[in-house]
Amino acid sequence: MIKKLLCMITVLAIILSAFLPVTAENADPSDSTTTAMRMKPLVDKYNGLTQASLDTELAKYPDIKSHWGRNFISKISALEIISGFPDRSFRPDEKLLGGQYILMLVRAIGYRPEVPQGVPYYKPFVDIALNEGILSKGEIQDYTKPITRELAASLARRTLGKYETVPKDYFIKGSDPYPSKGNKGFFDNVYAGYQKLKMTDYPTITGKYLQDVIDCYRVGLLTGSNNKFNPKGTLTRAEASVIIIKLLDKKARVESIPSASESFKWTNSNANNGAYDNETAGFYENKEYTLYKGLFPMMEIWETAQTMYKNCNLITGGKIDFTFSEKYKSFAVNYFNGEDHFKKYMNYNFNGLILPMNGIGMASQRTQIPKGKEESLYDNANGWLYEISSYEVDEYNKDLKSYSHELLKVWFQKNYEQAKKIHDQYLSYAINGVEWKSGVYLVDGRQIYVVGGNGDSGNVFTFQVWAKDFITKDKMLKLN
Incomplete structure (x- = not known):
């Protein structure tokens, strides 16, 4: 009898629920206020x-x-x-x-x-x-x-x-x-x-x-x-x-949060595959990160970091790192020729870091330096946001040039071909060991400072790029 009564109560509750008003979605959990x-x-x-x-x-x-x-x-x-x-x-x-x-x-x-x-x-x-x-x-x-x-x-x-x-x-x-x-x-x-x-x-x-x-x-x-x-x-x-x-x-309302396509994950790597944490640089090997669109104050940083990471497969030969420094909030892709890079490059040790002979870096920390201060993005001499550097230009030309071209597409958009021409021209100076040359250009609102040729450090190539519209034509770096 009790069981039958419980069943009737349950059925009645279901029937009654059909006649109850639907709760509006705009009612908030805190509607008791x-x-x-x-x-x-x-x-x-x-x-x-x-x-x-x-x-x-x-x-x-x-x-x-x-x-x-x-x-x-x-x-x-x-x-x-x-x-x-x-x-x-x-x-x-x-x-x-x-x-x-x-x-x-x-x-x-x-x-x-x-x-x-x-x-x-x-x-x-x-x-x-x-x-x-x-x-x-x-x-x-x-x-x-x-x-x-x-x-x-x-x-x-x-x-x-x-x-x-x-x-x-x-x-x-x-x-x-x-x-x-x-x-x-x-x-x-x-x-x-x-x-x-x-x-x-x-x-x-x-x-x-x-x-x-x-x-x-x-x-x-x-x-x-x-x-x-x-x-x-x-x-x-x-x-x-x-x-x-x-x-x-x-x-x-439409809640504003990053979608799945507006983030990417990576793990800090090290070409030596060893336990190599560096507190001075804020670099932690094998630490996993997720970069969300909007973490940095400039959209181009998100676009560049994503391009740097997703196109690493374009780099041929040797070993590469995709790394992030927590101290400097900066990204880098470092290229090493082979297994013996630590022995070979020990003379390039700086603050505990083993510097590669080829690298591409983004100086994101400069976004926090106020205008008028040295190395601010507004500094026409030292305020570059991106730098490509090579001290083994033959390796760079063979293994990294196509990768760098993809970055130039992000930075210079419709003026990519003009920027690519400048990049390749000075790289050829370095490859051919001609006398050291440098130049300053303004392409699509970005200052470029480029070096290529034979100097005190041998055949070198450097391509520095400023954030867009931070350096105007009248403020460009003037070379003697």
Whole structure:
């Protein structure tokens, strides 16, 4: 009898579950917060919007008929968060005023204060925003003037934090599996770097707003345009409508994280295949790493490192290393002729390193050197980002030249043939032992300093390349 009763209860529970409302995907696990509970009626109304009701809103404003933001605007209007003007226009591209944005944010978290007669429309909303910690006193000096995009992003981030947990741990676990060697957590802030790739103008963001902007990109509240954020620009009414809808609806956001194709793994190697860790250089043999797009502040570093790694099969003969130095945050490909390279090259020992006779390096650490300091990327004499060096030019010509050509394609794009011609010309000077020659060129916005020929060190070849657009024509290195 008890067994039969339990079966009936189970069946009844299944039947009843079919009639229960489906939980909206935009409800957050933290919906027990006071803010989330206050927002519930608005969220329920949002979830109940029909296409018919949205079409009604769209018909109200002829000026949004073909506008990119019309779907967001129709929802904002239906929720009565903000409406149009008496002349039946919405003016989607009009600059949004600070007071209007505060009103929208406060209404989005469920408040509907009355505005006393004779009081500016924004005053009750500003008071609530200050009390809620969304706005700081004095942060907006004039509520009747347009609000900047960076401040708008920061306020949106603070609003979201009232009812959702915004990711703060940008560390990707597993990218540094041997913390006992080297700097633990070296690959911290992977996601933060990834967001910066999407806004090349991030250095112009006011410091106190930068992390908030990064967080907004990370969770999908913001996307920017043409890899720019335009922090000091003004927010439009349409752009603000998008932010508000994304605050209400997680499904409207696209989380910004590196995809599988935006990372690659490698293991630090050493051509001697021995236990060779070097604390001075921050090099740890057999340590595995994952490089994620965005770890470094320049996209070309990611592209170059990936090209260096993935084309190693183009190097013929001898032995090669693909190595990473944690101390200098730099990559290198080193070429050794054979098994006896340690004996042969002991005279080239420098700081405990056995230097190869042929190598290709990337001085990533220079991205952290401020302008005006020696070896900064702006230094026209010592600020190179990439260097190809050869003291055994016949081996280089035979085994590494094709590999280097692939790197030239990455660095010089459509001007590859011009750069290749310079590279091959000076390499031929070295191969043929002609008198030592050097030259300085500007190709596709990159300074090149190249050396080839016979000098004090024998037949040598060096090809140094600066980061793009860091050296201008009037700032180029001048040779005597």
